[in-house]
Amino acid sequence: MSVTLRDDRQFRSGMAEADLRFPPVGWGEARVEAKFRWLASHVLDAAHIDELVETVWHMEDMADLRAFARKLVI
Secondary structure (H helix, E strand, C coil): CEEECCCCCEEECCCCCCCCCCCCCCCCHHHHHHHHHHHHCCCCCHHHHHHHHHHHHCHHHCCCCHHHHHHCCC
16 A cells, blocks of 8 residues: 655555455454544544544445545545
């Protein structure tokens, strides 16, 4: 995965070798959301996190994902 910020800095995760079963056994939606909120809290404020979570939980209702992509820009 590669992320480019507005100031042109780029971050790349590189390849990950793993058994990618997601979500892991025993993980429900609440646990996945809690992990996202915890990770995102390092770079986003609570209101932005709430907006992203709400958007993801209703993504199937979106006719166009560009609005979601714009919410990912910080």
